[in-house]
Amino acid sequence: MSETVVTLEGVELGFAGVKALQGVDFEVQAGELFAVIGPNGAGKTSIFNVLSGVYRPQKGRVTFNGQDIVGMRPHKIAGLGMARTFQNIELFENLDVVDNLMLGRHGHLGYGWPSAIARLGRASKAEIRNRRRVEEIIDFLEIEAYRMLPVGMLPYGIQKRIELGRALAMDPELLLLDEPVAGMNGEETEDMARFILDVRSELGIAMILVEHDMGLVMDLADRVMAMDFGKPLTTGLPAEVQDHPEVIRAYLGVGDEEISA
Known part of the structure; x- marks a missing residue:
């Protein structure tokens, strides 16, 4: 049986009456590549900020390797073995x-x-x-x-x-990948995809991927959670999530009649 690396249970996060996350539940197993998808404003980055300790949720539980990390400072969480990349490059x-x-x-x-x-x-x-x-x-x-x-x-x-x-370089047990191919051309995207797969197969690091490139997500992810307006829509295998009516509606803005047509 796979070991659970991170778990979110009933996580809720809000700012001045605006709910960024509502009832978010998922877990990631050792060596798994778990993807979170959704339109802009769906709450994807908020999940990363909760996991890394930037935000403290008002409700819910977050555990990393069995330890409750809600309220823990970001550098303490990093010290437990969680690393993050950023959409906007943060290098010197x-x-x-x-x-x-x-x-x-x-x-x-x-x-x-x-x-x-x-x-x-x-x-x-x-x-x-x-x-x-x-x-x-x-x-x-x-x-x-x-x-x-x-x-x-x-x-x-x-x-x-x-x-x-x-x-x-942090030798993490969990790697948060925030839009790793944003702004890349086709060749650069293929290279990054290959390295992400190598991280999983050769280093065995569990990963949570946030990405707008649906082709990349569907090719790489073991499981996918789709979100909209801070709420999880569905979680499952990539093909199942891609064909889910609520996911199609959230991405394309179409009604039930058009989906079933």
């Missing part, structure tokens, strides 16, 4: 690829600033260990040719790959 443009990925190793330093300043043995060994892990990720994502270049001068698709790499 003036730093090279290696340094950007090394930032993802912050939680694995294992020493304080006195050791770092003095370059004591513990700090030196940790630096070597973390640098080795970063080099493994560079190889995994096939970005060796860019490793010493400032990320600000790199192509958009490569920057998105580096964003993924920084999240992987």
